Amino acid sequence: MSSAPDVTRLPQWFRQEIPDMQRISQMKGSFREKRLHTVCESAHCPNLGKCWGQGVATFMILGEVCTRACRFCAVKAGLPNELDLAEPHNVALAVQELNLRYVVITSVARDDLKDEGATQFSETISEIRRLMPHTKIEILIPDFSNKMESLQIVVAAKPEVVSHNLETVRRLSPKVRPQAQYDRSLAVLKNFKDLDANIFTKSSLMVGLGETDEEMKYAMADLAEVGCDILTVGQYLAPTQLKRHLPVVKFIAPEKFKEYEVIGYEMGFKHVMSGPLVRSSFIAEEGYTEAMRALQEKSVL
Numbered sequence: 001m002s003s004a005p006d007v008t009r010l011p012q013w014f015r016q017e018i019p020d021m022q023r024i025s026q027m028k029g030s031f032r033e034k035r036l037h038t039v040c041e042s043a044h045c046p047n048l049g050k051c052w053g054q055g056v057a058t059f060m061i062l063g064e065v066c067t068r069a070c071r072f073c074a075v076k077a078g079l080p081n082e083l084d085l086a087e088p089h090n091v092a093l094a095v096q097e098l099n100l101r102y103v104v105i106t107s108v109a110r111d112d113l114k115d116e117g118a119t120q121f122s123e124t125i126s127e128i129r130r131l132m133p134h135t136k137i138e139i140l141i142p143d144f145s146n147k148m149e150s151l152q153i154v155v156a157a158k159p160e161v162v163s164h165n166l167e168t169v170r171r172l173s174p175k176v177r178p179q180a181q182y183d184r185s186l187a188v189l190k191n192f193k194d195l196d197a198n199i200f201t202k203s204s205l206m207v208g209l210g211e212t213d214e215e216m217k218y219a220m221a222d223l224a225e226v227g228c229d230i231l232t233v234g235q236y237l238a239p240t241q242l243k244r245h246l247p248v249v250k251f252i253a254p255e256k257f258k259e260y261e262v263i264g265y266e267m268g269f270k271h272v273m274s275g276p277l278v279r280s281s282f283i284a285e286e287g288y289t290e291a292m293r294a295l296q297e298k299s300v301l
């Protein structure tokens with residue numbers, strides 16, 4: 001008789017090295033001083049020690065209160081604060097001060113704004129380009145309700161990578177992110193590719209929410225179908241024990257992550273990162289560099 005999986009304790013493969021506390025406190029100081037938020041802190045990311053220790057962080061713009069209430073996410077939901085017009089410049093200053101050569105910018109959802117925050121993304125990109133012209137920029141956006149004007153605004157700013165997360169398989173999507181739509185997310189990724197094929201698109205799936213293997217393969221195939229270049233797959237971890245957050249259904253073994261990676265490459269993704277601690281922005285620079293290399297190899301053939 002097989003016993004139910006123990007989801008009350010993290011498996012040993014989640015153990016991490018002791019982080020560089022000096023670097024972490026330097027980064028924290030810089031963000032506090034400029035009133036900046038990071039998704040690393042707001043989403044209780046398990047990789048914070050590792051990423052910040054290496055000088056890598058993901059900025060979260062447009063405030064720290066989200067107009068949506070996804071059931072996997074730790075970010076506060078409710079009525080957002082006033083837009084901080086100094087934020088694009090302050091993000092760029094932090095990028096300069098910390099000398100970041102690759103930066104990921106994400107945001108809360110801002111359904112209350114006409115452009116849902118697209119202009120703030122665009123201005124943040126421009127400010128970073130002005131102060132740090134060699135820094136590569138990846139943006140991880142909400143779905144902007146798939147409004148073409150908003151997508152065009154961010155495409156015109158020319159980030160190197162546009163990421164939008166599908167998060168989970170079709171069946172679980174309404175439960176995991178009630179205010180989003182599975183097909184709308186796919187349409188957002190497709191529209192970005194249609195608007196500018198030179199910008200890499202990227203998406204992320206969480207596992208351990210009760211999805212089947214078959215459903216995962218369908219979700220990956222759906223992403224491949226809309227031309228998504230980079231895929232990440234990681235273990236879902238419940239941010240709190242509160243009822244509004246979904247519990248972990250299963251801890252997926254590292255071998256299964258490897259399998260998803262192999263399948264992803266067979267489906268044609270340029271880069272796949274799959275592992276228990278992988279998050280959309282985890283070692284993001286590697287995803288970009290590898291996708292670029294795959295593209296160059298293809299053009300040589």
Ligand code: SF4
Nearest residue numbers: 040045048051281282
């Ligand atoms: S994985 Fe992303 S969100 Fe998590 S700590 Fe690293 S940069 Fe921040």
